[in-house]
Amino acid sequence: MFYSIISPLLNSMPGLSGYVFPNEYELHWSILIVIYPYLTGLVAGAFILASLERVFKVSALKPIYRLSLLTALAFMIIAPLPLLAHLGHPERSFEMFLTPHTASAMAMFGFVYAWYLMVVLLLEIWFDYRKDIVIWSNEKKGVVKYFYKLLTLGATDISDKAVAFDHKIGRVITIIGIPSAFLLHGYVGFIFGSIKANPWWSSVLIPIVFLFSAIVSGIALMLIVYMITSMVRWTKMSMKCLNKLAEFLLYAMLIDFSLETLDFIHRLYESEESISILSEMISSRLFISLIITQIIIGSLIPMLGLVFGRFGKLPDELRRMIYFISAILVQVGIFSTRWNVVIGGQLFSKSLRGLTTYKLDIFGIEGLFVAIALLVAPIGILWVLTKILPPWNEMGAVQKDIEKMSSSESA
């Protein structure tokens, strides 16, 4: 109410309406903090997708199992970089590991990250590829041979018994990995959800909403990565795998969307003193990124597309196109989810009487170009990883299965 009273006075300050404390005019958490939960979510989502094949034996997802693991690793390597870039002084970051404060969620995250990267992802990938690495270390020539020899870590036993052990331990790691992935992204939500002074963030549902949106974004990412890599390599895609991915994507989106709606209704019903400024923010500052991009373009349209594409009687080409477009829209939607959480939480004044505006830098460490570089970097790393550890090798072995699946589908 009050902002509408004094807003005419503040026309000289662009982007400001109502009453805003002097230290709230400029946002402190920029686009880099938007990218950080986005990337972490992709890691957790891709890994959870991989675990579906491993633990729950969803055989249709076999073609993307290794690709998912490599994707998770590629994004995991970049995930902490936005934080380091934002905080500055990356040379001090190791101190967080050496003298961690147990009361700091941020400090504890370092260990969650290290655990997830080293114990879960790297170990699982190593055990899964071990047999192939040993074979490559024998087949390849020159420096490459020695590189693979190094990767074997001296374990060259590829007897049936040893390989069976690899599979067994890989499964155990995946089982440990699922709660770890939940912890990894649940933590990111926790960081926001536990800030009780901010009514836009402070909600126990936030970690759960983050987790499901992570799963959504991870599945959509794998759909895109699988389709693009198959197209680039001129190989046939498994329609069964794509259908399964689309199904899981749809189910995860339904849960995610319901949870977010629940959170929204809960806030409306609670109707705390912040509700009027939050409503004002949604209907003005966040209208495009929340209502249009996140809800309509990023959730409702792809959900309709997936229902139509998965359960409608359509030719495979059209189906693939619908899946692809839906997955791209989902990525846009999830990115705006992160944007709306991080930026939205800073657009309204803690006086609950005014709104400010976020102006994205173009250059500089917090700018658009750095953000784009951080989003593109994992794709580059993934390309390198697929050169070192080709995930398609196994696909060659299952290529027959895929063809068999495709022929049985068409029949």
Next chain:
Amino acid sequence: MSKIPQQVIPIIIILMVVVGAFIAARNIFVPESFGEQGHFRTEAIQENMDLEQVYAGADACYDCHDDIVETKSGSYHKGVACEVCHGPALQHIDAPDEFTPRAPRERGYCPLCHGYNPSRPSGFPQIIAERHNPGKACMSCHNPHNPLLPHAPEECAACHRDIASVKILSHHATLPCTQCHTIEKGHKSSPKFTKAHKPTDNSTCEYCHNKGSNGNKLAPKINAEEHSDRYLCWDCHYPHYPEAY
């Protein structure tokens, strides 16, 4: 030993190396006195104590400048320490003749606290420096050690700038504050002890806005008996900017 699968051995070795490196790094990089008294380096306290002191503290000034202290202790600036305006003065205590603390006389200095800023509380004296006797030094009218106003403010806006800035945009712009507020004589000279009165019932607004009332004939009219008689007018309408609601 033979029971441990071959591939587990390098993992165990790497794990041991990582844990060993972590322990070694902690031993090398964590300062010895870290954690003795809390989550910080105990030596840091001594290091801060060893820093060169520049501030003397207000008590030190009182020893010589008791006349100024006496003036200041009864004034609105009694809570403002000497070194806030005069700067670090330990050197002056040590060698009074060789070092003289600064005495800011430029016009930009006082508005650091007294320049208009909407986040400052209403009633705190605030000026718009460009409009407040431009070019004149603050000290030519105000004594900083006892900053009483040279004369009682002519306008309420001198202190209630935030309200005045809103009111001037509204249809109530031409109304004097006294139209609604009763201002007792002492309010302008000692506002903390003599408060201005605010209306307590709807009759103030109804004087102009009730149907058939004697006040301003052009003011929008309501029928006070039918128009939300359970509420006070300012529950819905902000009197200083009534168009907003």
